[in-house]
Amino acid sequence: MKHLLGIEGLGRADIESLLGRAEAHLHGGPDASHLLRGKVVANLFFEDSTRTRTSFEMAAHALGAEVLNWTTAGSSVSKGETLLDTVRNIEATGPVALVIRHRSSGAPHLAARHVRCAVINAGDGTHEHPSQALLDAFTLRRRWGGLDGRTVLIIGDILHSRVARSNLHCLKALGARVVLCGPPTLLPSGLESLGAEVTWRLDDVLPQADAVMCLRVQSERQSESFFPSSREFSRLFGLNAARAERLKPGALVLHPGPMNRGVEIAPSVADGPHSVILEQVAHGVAVRRAILEEVCR
């Protein structure tokens, strides 16, 4: 694959090959430090995300690449440079891949149409966050062996969530059943046609879930009147201790981070026996190594 712009459109085989490669990286595997030796991977973060940027940076270093970190802070973007100007200028320095994080949905697609090197989407607006979905699937697969027939419940602000979209495509492709749950104002139309089941009755679906993924709730959504208050959101859609009691015994709890403890997830649940949240973080680097290896081949 030339670019990784999203999970949509990838086949099961593509995804499984990436996950298989991540598995090799996780175990240490054969020394990979020569794979991108002498090459440059450019991190273009138009939106702050220390976690994702650091993870890509560690992955690139592990493959022997140099990393060029570029952020909007104090950059020419604040002086009116367009996205394409920036991307072309960075490309001129000769990187093998551009890792792009941007507030606008589709920004990496625009970039990919105008550069010759590989483009990796590190999160675009409210569209996709493919590396996150792959590491989530990786985490589930390591626990379960496979995702076929499993039910994954994703709770919260589906409308604005790139994690939800990428996970929906990824989990479906791997054979899981995906249920999206949140207040009706945050459940956009057309989710069913993407293959999801949709509901706002959390307590009905909770006991069916083999895994529950809580999404971060943005407090500004409250002022935009998508829901009345964080307190009400938490009461209706928060994964609190009482709800965690009703989970299947072996059910897994995920969160893409950063968490609002006490809003979408209770601290006791985030740190409790169901949680695989720290595994997710640990798996991020291995998955991103696999992605870089794939698109830089």
Place this chain on the structure above:
Amino acid sequence: MSSRTTLLRRGRVIDPRHGVDGVRDVLVRDGLVAEVSETPLNVPDAQVVDAEGRWVLPGFIDLHVHLREPGEEGKETILTGCRSAVAGGFTAVVAMPNTKPVNDSVLVTEYVKAKAREADLCRVYVAGAITKGLQGEEMAEMGALVAAGCVCITDDGRPVMNAGLMRRALQYATQFDLPVMVHEEDLTLSGKGVMHEGHTSTRLGLIGIPPSAEVAMVARDLVLLEETRGRLHVAHVSCEGSVRLLREAKRRGLRVTAEATPHHFTLEDEAVGDYDTHARMNPPLRTRRDVEAVREALADGTIDAIATDHAPHGVLEKQVEFDKAWNGVVGLETALGLTLGAVREGALGLSRAVALLTDGPARAFGLPGGHLAVGAPADITVVEPDVEWTVDATRFFSRSRNTPFHGRRLTGRVAQTWVGGRLVFENGQMKESR
């Protein structure tokens, strides 16, 4: 105007206003239609144009174009806009007031008229603003604008959100019998939306604009129209809900007219594809069902006119992130081909399609032309109906290239455009010398 006499011989004349559809000779003298004859005419002093196998139509009238001058001459000028118009078979256009500065004053109206006279290609009618600076706060000097020649008022590009102000504008306009053209969008419903709200916006993670943003405003303005007994013209109708309200309002005898654009009756929201900013427009492209509803409304008379909403933009406004791109598509040079596409697909009859480009717009704004009766201005569009061609945006006469139709195969091409009896465009070439 030319004093030359021209005989357009043996073309298929389609003049919906007078129920004409058949082979005729059309004699043009002193800029006017002098005779339309079923039997061949013999006029020794006339320049003869062989129109056999071609259609001879009243010149097209576009009620909705953005010529960008004054202020954004890099995107379009009145001259390049007029070239684009006549290349598309349009002999008259109405220039929208959202220029820089806004046309809310006699000075700007006079400037546009002067530039149009200088371009000397097609007729340019001028629309004035409803509110000063399009700010939606204070009414512009409507009487002065009318006296300077404005044929309608509109804040196009923006709605008049203040219902009380809109009501008074409709009321006040009645003394001039002036159509008030409205861009129907409740901004509290469209919010930061950048495309139609539906399956595609969800898939792409783009903020959607629900149809209610348009329909709710159409409903409001029809209620105000009924009370004020003014004249309302609804711009670029995009969805089924609006069509339903308009149909009912017309049945009840309200003085409302409406237009639809070729892109709204041709494309669906899926045309956005993978963030193609050329498919970004306002109102947005909607669903198949909406396209069908608009087509039905074109066919049954609910919609009076095809208007292009010709909206030139430069590369800088389009080669950006989708949510940062500007709205709009250039439309003058593809309108005929797209309209004939709808005819070929059986959505409407040929005569009705011609009416939507000619008689319908002329009547909506009370403009001369739009028909070919003796004594009418000799504004004529000659069409080669069977010529297939491929849209090539790089060859547009417009200064801008923002179209989602680049590369599309169209059938039916403008062969000649006559304005006031003068040939201004022929076979892909401007005829600018007088």
